[in-house]
Amino acid sequence: MSAATLSRRGFISASLLAGGGLLFDLNVPVARAADGTPVILTAFIRILPDNRVVIGAKNAEIGQGAKTMLPMMIAEELGVDWSQVTIEQTHADAKIFGGQSAGGSRTTPREWLPTRQAGAAARAMLVAAAAQGWGVAPETLKTSAGKVIDPKSGKSATYASLAAVAAKLPAPDPATLKLTDSADFRIIGQSVGGVDTPAIVAGKPLFGIDFKLPNMLYAVLETCPAFGGTMKSANLDAVKALPGVAHVLTIKGDGTPESGFEGVAILSKSWWSANQAREALKIDWDVSAVSGFSTESYASQAAAKRKGKADADIVRTGDVDAAFASAVKTVTADYDYPFLAHGTLEPQNCTALFKDGAVEIWAPTQNPESGRALVAKALNLPPEKIRINFTRIGGGFGRRLMNDYMVQAASIAAQLPGVPVKLLWTRQQDIQRDFYRPAGWHGFRAALDKGGKLTAFHDHFVTFGKDGKPVRSAEMPASELPVGLIDNVLLEQSFLATNMPTGWLRAPGSNALGFVTQAFLDEVAQAAGKDLPTLMLDLFSDPKALPRGPNQPPFVTARAKGVIEKAIAMGDWANRKTLPKGSGKGFAFYYSHMGYFAEVVEVAIVDGVPKVKTVWVAGDVGSQIINPINALHQAQGSVIEGLGQALAGQQITQVAGAVEQANYDTHPYLRINDAPQIIVEFVKTDYPPTGLGEPALPPVIPALVNAIYAATGKRIRTLPVTAEMLA
Amino acid sequence: MAISFTVNGQKRQVDGDSAKPLLWVLREDLDMVGTKFGCGAGLCGACTVHVGGEAVRSCQTPLGDVAGKAITTIEGVQAGDAGKRIAAAWVKHDVPQCGYCQAGQIMSATALLATTPKPSDEEIDAAMMGNLCRCSTYVRIRAAIKDAAGIKDMQA
Numbered sequence: 001m002s003a004a005t006l007s008r009r010g011f012i013s014a015s016l017l018a019g020g021g022l023l024f025d026l027n028v029p030v031a032r033a034a035d036g037t038p039v040i041l042t043a044f045i046r047i048l049p050d051n052r053v054v055i056g057a058k059n060a061e062i063g064q065g066a067k068t069m070l071p072m073m074i075a076e077e078l079g080v081d082w083s084q085v086t087i088e089q090t091h092a093d094a095k096i097f098g099g100q101s102a103g104g105s106r107t108t109p110r111e112w113l114p115t116r117q118a119g120a121a122a123r124a125m126l127v128a129a130a131a132q133g134w135g136v137a138p139e140t141l142k143t144s145a146g147k148v149i150d151p152k153s154g155k156s157a158t159y160a161s162l163a164a165v166a167a168k169l170p171a172p173d174p175a176t177l178k179l180t181d182s183a184d185f186r187i188i189g190q191s192v193g194g195v196d197t198p199a200i201v202a203g204k205p206l207f208g209i210d211f212k213l214p215n216m217l218y219a220v221l222e223t224c225p226a227f228g229g230t231m232k233s234a235n236l237d238a239v240k241a242l243p244g245v246a247h248v249l250t251i252k253g254d255g256t257p258e259s260g261f262e263g264v265a266i267l268s269k270s271w272w273s274a275n276q277a278r279e280a281l282k283i284d285w286d287v288s289a290v291s292g293f294s295t296e297s298y299a300s301q302a303a304a305k306r307k308g309k310a311d312a313d314i315v316r317t318g319d320v321d322a323a324f325a326s327a328v329k330t331v332t333a334d335y336d337y338p339f340l341a342h343g344t345l346e347p348q349n350c351t352a353l354f355k356d357g358a359v360e361i362w363a364p365t366q367n368p369e370s371g372r373a374l375v376a377k378a379l380n381l382p383p384e385k386i387r388i389n390f391t392r393i394g395g396g397f398g399r400r401l402m403n404d405y406m407v408q409a410a411s412i413a414a415q416l417p418g419v420p421v422k423l424l425w426t427r428q429q430d431i432q433r434d435f436y437r438p439a440g441w442h443g444f445r446a447a448l449d450k451g452g453k454l455t456a457f458h459d460h461f462v463t464f465g466k467d468g469k470p471v472r473s474a475e476m477p478a479s480e481l482p483v484g485l486i487d488n489v490l491l492e493q494s495f496l497a498t499n500m501p502t503g504w505l506r507a508p509g510s511n512a513l514g515f516v517t518q519a520f521l522d523e524v525a526q527a528a529g530k531d532l533p534t535l536m537l538d539l540f541s542d543p544k545a546l547p548r549g550p551n552q553p554p555f556v557t558a559r560a561k562g563v564i565e566k567a568i569a570m571g572d573w574a575n576r577k578t579l580p581k582g583s584g585k586g587f588a589f590y591y592s593h594m595g596y597f598a599e600v601v602e603v604a605i606v607d608g609v610p611k612v613k614t615v616w617v618a619g620d621v622g623s624q625i626i627n628p629i630n631a632l633h634q635a636q637g638s639v640i641e642g643l644g645q646a647l648a649g650q651q652i653t654q655v656a657g658a659v660e661q662a663n664y665d666t667h668p669y670l671r672i673n674d675a676p677q678i679i680v681e682f683v684k685t686d687y688p689p690t691g692l693g694e695p696a697l698p699p700v701i702p703a704l705v706n707a708i709y710a711a712t713g714k715r716i717r718t719l720p721v722t723a724e725m726l727a
Numbered sequence: 728m729a730i731s732f733t734v735n736g737q738k739r740q741v742d743g744d745s746a747k748p749l750l751w752v753l754r755e756d757l758d759m760v761g762t763k764f765g766c767g768a769g770l771c772g773a774c775t776v777h778v779g780g781e782a783v784r785s786c787q788t789p790l791g792d793v794a795g796k797a798i799t800t801i802e803g804v805q806a807g808d809a810g811k812r813i814a815a816a817w818v819k820h821d822v823p824q825c826g827y828c829q830a831g832q833i834m835s836a837t838a839l840l841a842t843t844p845k846p847s848d849e850e851i852d853a854a855m856m857g858n859l860c861r862c863s864t865y866v867r868i869r870a871a872i873k874d875a876a877g878i879k880d881m882q883a
């Protein structure tokens with residue numbers, strides 16, 4: 001996260017607005033920057049003359065609910081009613097707003113304190129203004145619905161009427177402000193619908209694809225189907241001559257997927273016409289350097305690697321060899337999973353206007369600052385010559401943490417100064433030019449003693465790497481459980497080369513590691529004569545706080561136990577054996593993105609196909625669910641997305657360096673008829689709230705395959721699940 | 728060739744390639760961008776509109792096919808009773824997540840209620856299966872349809 005570093009206390013200012021009203025510019029330090037310097041987060045609040053309140057929403061909105069939740073936190077501390085508030089999306093600028101990315105479920109933990117402090121600081125200045133006017137002590141005053149009230153005299157003043165005085169007052173130190181006690185929350189903890197929901201339902205233009213400028217041209221872009229292929233020649237002149245085609249031009253890229261590969265752009269007043277013209281485009285690609293990459297060759301290389309000596313240790317504790325030598329029982333199993341695309345329903349797009357040596361961008365991006373850096377490099381512009389505006393985003397899931405489409409749009413626009421350009425990909429391009437969740441292969445071994453206790457754990461992970469390091473999102477953390485819970489653990493890795501760009505898919509790493517580790521431990525539990533919840537509760541029986549990465553709270557075993565006990569009670573785990581033949585329940589626990597989740601899945605095999613009936617979800621994300629309705633929606637979405645990864649037939653395969661799948665028929669997602677009943681409960685614990693975009697996803701996949709085992713006796717060790725695996 | 732039809736009750740005339748899909752006619756020629764592009768292949772339902780009251784995929788409907796027809800889009804669907812009830816239920820249940828699929832979902836759901844005032848679960852599935860929601864808002868879509876239809880849902 002890049003952010004401005006200002007003084008230790010940040011600064012807060014209030015100034016009068018032209019035409020009346022008050023603008024608060026609130027810069028509040030987040031007290032936990034890695035190097036000790038304060039990271040400053042900025043918010044703005046405008047009090048309008050009619051006492052309505054405008055609150056800036058500064059984060060990218062991908063459907064995770066930040067645009068609603070952050071203003072809720074400000075409104076709570078400001079002492080206004082939610083019905084008085086309008087939300088305004090800010091533009092993207094880390095120098096002003098601090099972290100604005102949407103990823104890693106990081107928004108809630110990052111913003112919980114400073115965002116409320118910002119609201120409280122503004123409230124304190126308004127209260128001070130009233131206290132001054134009435135000649136009373138500020139502590140004796142209350143606020144309600146945008147008014148300061150003196151309970152003693154019965155006097156009240158609207159915030160708007162206090163603007164002129166408040167604007168002249170010194171700002172408080174946010175660290176000294178007393179925040180609202182959770183028992184007194186009026187907005188936090190209430191279910192608040194998405195601020196854009198009415199506009200979405202009315203079909204208003206909100207998304208990147210909807211944004212238009214006068215005289216804008218649409219661009220389609222053709223790049224090499226095989227990642228890393230280079231252009232030998234193209235019939236640019238023939239395409240230029242087609243009716244409706246305004247320009248045909250090439251963009252170079254810098255050879256990295258992050259900056260977008262080289263290609264040919266066709267521009268027209270109509271995107272449809274430009275895309276029609278693309279059919280006449282003939283490009284001769286040189287794919288010789290990358291045509292050897294294929295799913296088949298990965299599989300055979302991985303099988304060989306998994307049997308051999310690993311390339312490198314991830315973590316090694318205790319004496320694993322001795323533990324296996326003295327084991328009473330050893331369990332081994334191989335697991336694997338495929339590459340996956342993101343398939344955001346809004347295809348990648350970006351609008352750019354290059355003028356007078358500067359570029360303005362309107363982008364559905366989850367991560368604007370990395371886009372700014374890449375555009376600056378590609379166009380050789382200073383970063384301050386790049387303005388990035390947020391649009392609403394038609395699905396992120398991590399795809400839009402990458403900004404290749406932004407660099408491409410800017411590179412096209414730079415060749416047409418003064419002409420606004422909207423680049424829009426086709427669905428086929430979107431599926432075939434992704435940053436994929438990497439495939440992976442695991443060779444597991446577990447040792448049990450005569451009491452059925454897990455004494456050693458070994459995973460040889462075959463993943464994709466370069467220069468002895470895993471590629472993006474292909475790593476396994478050295479803290480992966482059961483590290484820290486048992487003495488003897490060996491996690492090691494071997495690397496395959498690939499030309500596939502890889503990236504973060506919702507619950508990155510965890511969406512795959514959750515599946516393999518919890519499904520394998522279900523096998524271990526069975527071999528030990530117990531069930532997985534019992535095995536996990538045994539592992540978590542000692543109260544421990546295991547350290548995690550920088551800026552991350554430790555993993556607390558008591559919190560894990562709490563959600564496991566909750567989930568098995570919710571899912572009536574004790575009576576699971578009473579289900580009819582062909583039905584079964586499975587369980588899994590996983591910790592990711594600071595969230596503890598345990599889930600129980602009930603599945604029935606109907607005509608040879610697994611049908612999920614109910615999913616019970618118990619989660620611990622700390623002391624407070626900020627917006628309960630959105631929390632429920634995030635959990636529901638995570639569960640169905642995870643089930644889809646296992647059951648919908650999703651996998652990206654590669655032949656001769658290029659992706660085979662092209663649309664939602666070959667890379668499918670679950671539909672309404674496959675959506676199960678989902679019951680979600682949160683276990684509240686005394687820890688600061690953390691995010692919910694991701695952690696409910698990982699456990700549902702192993703809970704599902706464990707349920708399939710309970711229903712059929714068949715172990716699913718490869719995703720996606722196919723009918724043959726159950727036959 | 729000039730082709731005439733109505734959109735949300737208003738007469739429109741478009742002079743263009745009769746093969747151009749209605750989706751792009753709406754978005755580009757008529758500046759109505761509520762109807763969304765998701766797959767361009769009839770696979771996602773994001774582009775769903777009503778032609779003559781029936782839910783169709785506008786990415787698969789050439790301009791030439793809608794001559795003389797009455798088209799309803801998300802921008803106008805609330806003018807009808809079913810559309811109004813569906814839209815209200817969508818807000819009440821806060822159905823959207825990213826929101827990108829929702830125009831298509833609402834158009835499919837409205838067409839369903841217009842012909843089937845009290846749909847069963849199977850009828851809801853059949854009418855809505857063509858509409859992908861990548862954010863998986865299905866639980867609420869089902870609940871909102873039932874609410875709009877006045878069906879008590881024990882699970883919602």
Ligand code: FES
Pocket residue numbers: 763764765766767768769770771772773774775784785786787
């Ligand atoms: S865009 Fe028409 S069905 Fe997907």
Ligand code: FES
Pocket residue numbers: 063345394395823824825826827828829859860861862863864
């Ligand atoms: S709400 Fe995002 S695709 Fe449906």
